[in-house]
Amino acid sequence: MSKAVLMQGNEAAVEGAIAAGMRFFAGYPITPSTEIAEQSAVRLPQVGGKFIQMEDELASIAAVLGASAAGLKAMTATSGPGFSLMQENLGYGMMAEIPCVVVDVQRAGPSTGLATSPAQGDYMQARWGTHGDHPVIALSPSSVLETYTLIIRAFNLAEKYRTPVLFLMDEIVGHMREGVELPRPSDLIINQRKMSFHDGANKQCYYVPEGQYVPAMKPFGHGERYNITGNAHDESGFPTNSSEIAGKLVTRLLDKVEKNTGDIVRVEEYAMDDAETAIVCFGGTARAVMDAVLEARAAGKRVGMFRPVTVWPFPAGQLRARLPQLKRLLMVEHNHGQMLLEVQRAVGREKPVDFLGRVDGTVISPRDILDKLNEMEENGYAQ
Amino acid sequence: MKGRYELRFAGSGGQGVILASVIFAEAAVISGMKTVQSQAYGPEARGGVSKAETILSREPIWYSKVTAPDFLLALTQESLDSYSKTLAAGGLIMMDSSLRLPEGLDPAQVLSVPVLQTAREVVGKAFTANIVAVGAINKALGLFDGETLLEAVKRHIPAGTEDINRRALDAGAELISPEQAAAFARKWG
Missing domain, CATH: 3.40.50.970 (Thiamin diphosphate (ThDP)-binding fold, Pyr/PP domains)
Structure with missing residues (x-):
């Protein structure tokens, strides 16, 4: 069994x-x-x-x-x-x-x-x-x-x-x-939130030590009272109209993700080591892409899959690291070209990016992807 | 078995074709095979075309949808008419015997079986049709041993319904003659 x-x-x-x-x-x-x-x-x-x-x-x-x-x-x-x-x-x-x-x-x-x-x-x-x-x-x-x-x-x-x-x-x-x-x-590795219990210097509920991005959480509903709001707020959690505090807050919120992309962003690559064509995809679309890559490889074509597992932030750095070896990219996704925009932004004008998408509720098949690869080849590859 | 088998189960919403498909996937897991099961249906809770698919393989399975199945179960005329067109070369069909054979199909590739009538009149409950079908399919195709299939069924039925489902499974198997099983099993080999 x-x-x-x-x-x-x-x-x-x-x-x-x-x-x-x-x-x-x-x-x-x-x-x-x-x-x-x-x-x-x-x-x-x-x-x-x-x-x-x-x-x-x-x-x-x-x-x-x-x-x-x-x-x-x-x-x-x-x-x-x-x-x-x-x-x-x-x-x-x-x-x-x-x-x-x-x-x-x-x-x-x-x-x-x-x-x-x-x-x-x-x-x-x-x-x-x-x-x-x-x-x-x-x-x-x-x-x-x-x-x-x-x-x-x-x-x-x-x-x-x-x-x-x-x-x-x-x-x-x-x-x-x-x-x-x-x-x-x-x-399994299981993280717990960092808590603070009203002691020492960090009395304020949104206090962030210098050089850090994430405040420890105070237990809400027991112990000390504090305020939670969607308004721009200071370290006490109460609203503020201070442009200086508001600007710092939003910058810190963005930074806590953007400055930690090394920790947050993950990609899966398959057959990319010598790939000339990268098929970019995410989620369930990868299933058809995997079969297409295997079949293209069996026919001697140097095709690989680049799959963002973390889809936001988009792994632009990881994709750019592959650009020198690539001759072209193909974005495959079940929409009208959304991650395509991020791929184009990462790639710029350095390499041609082709697109295969679908918005009719049916699933893109390995055959569809292979046909698209053939079409790209027959057209001499878009520049 | 050859490398990869694709089975499609089609009927109308409420007939339990998704469960039939899940049971074969469960039997595959119990047997240590690779399997992917999926389904497509409309927004209706009852009625409308319901389609479920099970892929069986010794190798990892990536693309999860069936394009040209090796086997089709059809319990309604609509599903038979529409899905019999997309069968793989040499593919086999099991259709309920109340249905009309669509033109252009080779009768040698079709097994006409009174699934719905057997559920109603032999087992005594129309809702056991999917389990009757599971028993008939497994006998015809020779996929899994009886113990594995029974265990797979048990994992997906409510407690207290073991007896009636077992009877449905057996009644389904009895619909297939040894000659039919031999003929179909050869086509799988």
């Missing part, structure tokens, strides 16, 4: 989250993320956690932020329409520095779109959906096992950087079942 278990991507998100310490889930079920709410409702009471089905997505994210401020690791899950509704409070979580994980199992949009069909059209929304300049960390898994391990990382990053972390899934991975051998609990 094999030790593997059959698990769905959405189920793996819940199991991984619980392994990471998630003990609170508030959500409003929506296809194709519904199994995450269902499974959380079953599993959380078994581990002493709380599940609440809220009246809508605005309330869901608000409850998650409240639970996290009060000390629990908290998560919600939704799809495009619900993700849109969560944007205002997502920004609140970033401004007030409240860790949490928000799962978006993307489906075809815009609006209610094709409820049960895959897409990756929320990539730019994940970065710029909420208003104002704000830090964003977003991760995107491409298999059931990676959903499990990567959502643990999402919680770890949320705790470490005190910020909501977006977990950008898609219907392909969310609704797919695979046999997986989960890591042993003792092999």
Whole structure:
């Protein structure tokens, strides 16, 4: 008998989250993320956690932020329409520095779109959906096992950087079942938020020591009272109109992600060592890309895959490091060209970037990608 | 078995074709094989076309969707008409015997089996049709041993329904004659 278990991507998100310490889930079920709410409702009471089905997505994210401020690791899950509704409070979580994980199992949009069909059209929304300049960390898994391990990382990053972390899934991975051998609990690395307990010099709840970016969290709801707000605030947590303090605050919020990309950003590369053509992709799209790369390699073509696992911040440095060896790039994604913009920004005019996308709710196949590679070759490659 | 098998299960929402597909994936996991299972359906809770797919392989599986299945189960005319067109060369179809054989199909590649009627009249519950189908498919294709398949079924049914599901599984297997099993198993080999 094999030790593997059959698990769905959405189920793996819940199991991984619980392994990471998630003990609170508030959500409003929506296809194709519904199994995450269902499974959380079953599993959380078994581990002493709380599940609440809220009246809508605005309330869901608000409850998650409240639970996290009060000390629990908290998560919600939704799809495009619900993700849109969560944007205002997502920004609140970033401004007030409240860790949490928000799962978006993307489906075809815009609006209610094709409820049960895959897409990756929320990539730019994940970065710029909420208003104002704000830090964003977003991760995107491409298999059931990676959903499990990567959502643990999402919680770890949320705790470490005190910020909501977006977990950008898609219907392909969310609704797919695979046999997986989960890591042993003792092999997992689980981060806890840095706490401060009203002692010593750091009396202020948003006090940040010189040279650091992340304030330790004071327990909210017991002990000393303090203020949490979405307004620009000083170290005490109370609103301020000081342009100096506001400017410093927003810069620090951005810096805590931008100055730590070495820690946050991860990519997966396959067959890139001698690749002349890099296929860039993320999430479930990687499944078709892998088959296309294997088939192209079998035909003697020097093709490799470059897959951002951390999709925000975009791994521009890692991609640029590959440019000298590359003759061309092909971006493949289930949208009309969103990560493409980041690839073009990283590559500039140095190498041609081609694009294969889809917005009809169907899945890009290995054949589609191979046809595109052939078409690029026949056209003598765009310059 | 050859390297990779792609199975597609199609019917109308509520017939349980997704569960049938999951059970074969579970049996594959129990047997230590690689498998990927996925499904596509409309927004309806009942009715509409429902399609589920299981890929079985000894090698790692990347692309998770089936393009040209080696096997198709069709429980409705609509799903039979539409998905019988995309079968792999040499692919096999199991259709419910209440359906009409679409034009252009070679009868030698089609097994017509009274899945729905058996669930209703022999097992006594229409909702066991998917498990009847699982029993029939496994017998016809010779995929997994009986113990593995039963364990896979048990992992996906509510407690207290073991007996009726076991009867459904057996009733499905009995729909396939040894000659049919031999004929189909050869085509898999």
